Amino acid sequence: xxxxxxxxxxxxxxxxxxxxxxxxxxxxxxxxxxxxxxxxxxxxxxxxxxxxxxxxxxxxxxxxxxxxxxxxxxxxxxxxxxxxxxxxxxxxxxxxxxxxxxxxxxxxxxxxxxxxxxxxxxxxxxxxxxxxxxxxxxxxxxxxxxxxxxxxxxxxxxxxxxxxxxxxxxxxxxxxxxxxxxxxxxxxxxxxxxxxxxxxxxxxxxxxxxxxxxxxxxxxxxxxxxxxxxxxxxxxxxxxxxxxxxxxxxxxxxxxxxxxxxxxxxxxxxxxxxxxxxxxxxxxxxxxxxxxxxxxxxxxxxxxxxxxxxxxxxxxxxxxxxxxxxxxxxxxxxxxxxxxxxxxxxxx
Numbered sequence: 001x002x003x004x005x006x007x008x009x010x011x012x013x014x015x016x017x018x019x020x021x022x023x024x025x026x027x028x029x030x031x032x033x034x035x036x037x038x039x040x041x042x043x044x045x046x047x048x049x050x051x052x053x054x055x056x057x058x059x060x061x062x063x064x065x066x067x068x069x070x071x072x073x074x075x076x077x078x079x080x081x082x083x084x085x086x087x088x089x090x091x092x093x094x095x096x097x098x099x100x101x102x103x104x105x106x107x108x109x110x111x112x113x114x115x116x117x118x119x120x121x122x123x124x125x126x127x128x129x130x131x132x133x134x135x136x137x138x139x140x141x142x143x144x145x146x147x148x149x150x151x152x153x154x155x156x157x158x159x160x161x162x163x164x165x166x167x168x169x170x171x172x173x174x175x176x177x178x179x180x181x182x183x184x185x186x187x188x189x190x191x192x193x194x195x196x197x198x199x200x201x202x203x204x205x206x207x208x209x210x211x212x213x214x215x216x217x218x219x220x221x222x223x224x225x226x227x228x229x230x231x232x233x234x235x236x237x238x239x240x241x242x243x244x245x246x247x248x249x250x251x252x253x254x255x256x257x258x259x260x261x262x263x264x265x266x267x268x269x270x271x272x273x274x275x276x277x278x279x280x281x282x283x284x285x286x287x288x289x290x291x292x293x294x295x296x297x298x299x300x301x302x303x304x305x306x307x308x309x310x311x312x313x314x315x316x317x318x319x320x321x322x323x324x325x326x327x328x329x330x331x332x333x334x335x336x337x338x339x340x341x342x343x344x345x346x347x348x
Contacts, residue, residue, distance in 0.1 A: 026084075090116075099142070118153070131148055173251070243295075
């Protein structure tokens with residue numbers, strides 16, 4: 001497997017410094033959005049002064065800018081500054097920057113060197129890891145993309161101090177997903193009564209990355225078991241696509257809603273015992289700030305664009321018990337609609 005080196009924590013940053021020294025005679029580009037420039041860029045450069053002479057590329061913030069138009073802007077900046085095959089692109093930011101920057105790196109000169117420096121909890125546990133790149137197209141989430149692994153991923157938990165509570169909660173949505181799809185100690189840690197959405201989560205970041213890497217090692221290109229990482233995402237991504245221009249829900253919240261709905265479908269199709277379903281639903285509803293979902297038919301329309309589908313049939317990841325899921329399960333439109341209506345019944 002082609003694997004990215006991952007550096008986690010301030011104590012390991014000297015390894016990244018050695019890596020960046022390899023590029024002192026090459027052109028280095030740092031990609032970030034407006035928010036990252038204000039909150040994270042100076043801190044990042046303080047850790048790595050050698051990068052202060054880099055070329056800087058700024059994009060607008062938000063999921064709606066994860067588009068082909070933004071890719072064109074990034075490519076234009078790379079061309080303007082004569083980026084070469086051996087140049088290095090550093091993605092400094094959250095999931096949008098990681099996804100679109102990695103996609104651009106994969107296609108520019110048929111691939112240039114890449115480093116991900118995730119600044120949100122969501123990107124530290126998910127988007128920056130695993131080599132998936134993507135942009136949205138016609139409001140369809142991640143419809144265009146490639147597999148392209150960064151040479152290095154640098155995770156600096158200190159960046160989490162710059163996040164809003166909602167951004168932190170969004171990242172925890174993905175952590176809860178890891179706790180449900182793989183046998184590990186994360187679920188036991190998260191279901192405790194004293195659980196809080198706080199910044200003391202370096203151990204959870206490490207455990208989440210370990211889960212994702214174990215799965216990816218067995219299936220780099222999403223042909224089988226890697227699909228299990230999409231638990232909650234079939235419905236979650238469709239909700240996100242349906243509101244991509246007004247962003248009512250964060251990605252992590254969409255995934256949480258998706259996990260509740262897909263757990264309900266699992267129960268209805270006799271894959272998941274009702275007792276465990278009620279346990280999962282109860283914890284997710286009590287932990288996360290959720291509300292009613294609108295436009296059910298539009299959500300279903302977007303589900304038919306999901307990458308896991310085959311022969312025009314909706315294919316979904318369903319859960320059998322905590323720590324065990326199955327993929328490529330055919331589900332009907334009717335039960336998807338029923339699951340969303342069931343979820344909404346908690347907020348009428």
